[in-house]
Amino acid sequence: MGLTVGRPLTARHQALIGLASIAYERDQLQAATDLLDRAAEAAKSVVDTVVEKVEEIVTPEPEPKLAPEPEPEPTAAETVAEPEPVAAEPPAPAPEEKKPKLRLGRKKKDS
Numbered sequence: 716m717g718l719t720v721g722r723p724l725t726a727r728h729q730a731l732i733g734l735a736s737i738a739y740e741r742d743q744l745q746a747a748t749d750l751l752d753r754a755a756e757a758a759k760s761v762v763d764t765v766v767e768k769v770e771e772i773v774t775p776e777p778e779p780k781l782a783p784e785p786e787p788e789p790t791a792a793e794t795v796a797e798p799e800p801v802a803a804e805p806p807a808p809a810p811e812e813k814k815p816k817l818r819l820g821r822k823k824k825d826s
Contacts, residue, residue: 725757725761727757728754728757728758728761731750731751731753731754731757732750732751732754734750735747735748735750735751735754738750
């Protein structure tokens with residue numbers, strides 16, 4: 716059979732092509748067409764199956780997620796809290812000097 720030379724086929728596929736060839740020789744064109752359509756579907760299903768199997772082999776499985784590692788406990792040096800800087804208070808305002816009150820006008824006479 717010239718149609719199957721060099722092609723890897725399943726036994727079912729080869730049988731369908733052989734029956735289509737016989738139907739064609741007997742001038743049963745509709746039967747030959749139907750058999751060739753079935754052979755094409757069989758070949759497609761074989762290809763799909765092979766592709767699925769290859770994808771199963773090639774596709775890596777996702778790595779399982781591990782629990783996150785616990786953070787290490789702080790050492791004694793790390794646990795001693797450094798004192799927080801104290802905000803400097805603004806300088807106190809200088810005490811106001813008492814200035815003598817100026818009086819305008821007449822001086823009082825001493826009696």
